[in-house]
Amino acid sequence: MLATVMEEKKHAFKNVNEDKKHILENIKYFALDMDGTIYLDEYWIDGAKEFLQRIEDSGRKFIFLTNNSSKNPKNYVTKLHNMGLDVNLNQIVTSGQATVYYLQQEYPGKKVFLLGNDLLREEFIEGGLILDEDNPDVVVTAFDTSLDYQKMCKVCDFVRAGLPYISTHPDYNCPTKTGFIPDSGAIHAFINASSFRYPDRIIGKPNADIIKYLLARLHTTGDQVMMVGDRLYTDVAAGTNNGLYSMLVLSGETKLNDVETSEVKPHLIFDSVKEVIPFL
Known part of the structure; x- marks a missing residue:
């Protein structure tokens, strides 16, 4: 019995930190989740800066892809600068940006x-969208860190009235230094409790709209992109379900045992991005 258990553990771990099919040789772009993949809070994951440098040294490119719609690309550029890495705005993609792109295509002039919050409102206005608090044509919900009861009542009224209902991303919780705080998915839940509706469309990972926006930004096809992240149900699923390659790193939320029970399977598994460096 013990021998069987040991053999199962050996089988479970044998494909970690390996690229037997040489997938990475043909990857030109790395779409990277951030918290849990590249850093934790304000601290670099061991080897992450070297991993990013190696991507560039090998002639490849990286772009950060986040579901967090409470911050804009300028926030992330500033944060990374303060952590010792300089990137430009074109290297950041948020679910907020992808939502603006979707609305421009599907609801022009609406x-x-x-x-x-105010940062996302600025992005919407910069994207040429018309914001209306009283007589809108469409409702968009996000990770609103300025949420209050008046906003809750108003959004439920509009959703209950049957307006098209779009959300930036599905995450239920946002990780913080002290645990978790309610994210966009939790907002869906309270709206549904009052209006009996969930969003008609959710833009962020793992859904197709944010990947379409990403590929449009990169001017490439999915077979040249590796989605890298620490969550199976958002990061890995975003890649696997939308024609990209996917890599799970075990430096954040997901544990190796979770892979065995998940319907979503990554193409590659590494303990962290540090272990990827020899393959680039």
Whole structure:
């Protein structure tokens, strides 16, 4: 019995930190999740800066892809600068940006009620969208860190009235230094409790719209992109379900045992991005 258990453990671990099919040789772009993949809070994951440098030294490119719609690319550029890495705005993709792109394509000229903070409102306005608090054509909800009861009542009224209902991303919780705080998915839940509706469309990972936006930004096809992240149900699923390659890193939320029970399977598994460096 013990021998069988040991053999199962050996089988479970044998494909970690390996690229037997030489997938990485043909990858030109790395789409990277951030928290849990590249850093934790304000601290670099061991080897992450060297991993990013190696990507560039090998002639490849990286772009950060985050579901967090409470911050804009300028925030991330500043944060990374303060951590010792200089990137430009074109290297950041957020679910907020992808939502602006979707609305530009599908609801041109329509008035939008946005449940989001000031940073996201600025992005919507810069994207040429018309914001309307009183007579909108479409409702958009996000990770609103300025949420109050008046906003809650208003958004539920509009959703209950049957307006098209879009959300930036599905995450239920956002990790912090002290645990978790309610994220966009938790907002969906309270709206549903009052209006009996969930979003008609969710833009962020693992859904197709953010990947379409990403590929448009990169001017490439999915077979040249590796999605890298620490969550199976958002990061890995975003790649696997939308024609990209996917890599799970075990430096954040997901543990190796989770892979065995998940329907979503990554193409590659590494303990952290540090272990990827020899393959680039």
